[in-house]
Amino acid sequence: xxxxxxxxxxxxxxxxxxxxxxxxxxxxxxxxxxxxxxxxxxxxxxxxxx
Numbered sequence: 655x656x657x658x659x660x661x662x663x664x665x666x667x668x669x670x671x672x673x674x675x676x677x678x679x680x681x682x683x684x685x686x687x688x689x690x691x692x693x694x695x696x697x698x699x700x701x702x703x704x
Contacts, residue, residue: 666674 662678666672
């Protein structure tokens with residue numbers, strides 16, 4: 655996973671694609687939120703956000 659992140663950062667740095675960073679960060683946070691709330695009692699509150 656670390657190698658993938660290094661390679662992704664290198665790609666963004668060389669190609670000047672820094673605008674991709676907030677998109678990737680947001681998608682990662684949403685994915686982590688979904689994985690964290692899997693089967694918990696917080697899930698109904700997450701649905702109300704979207």
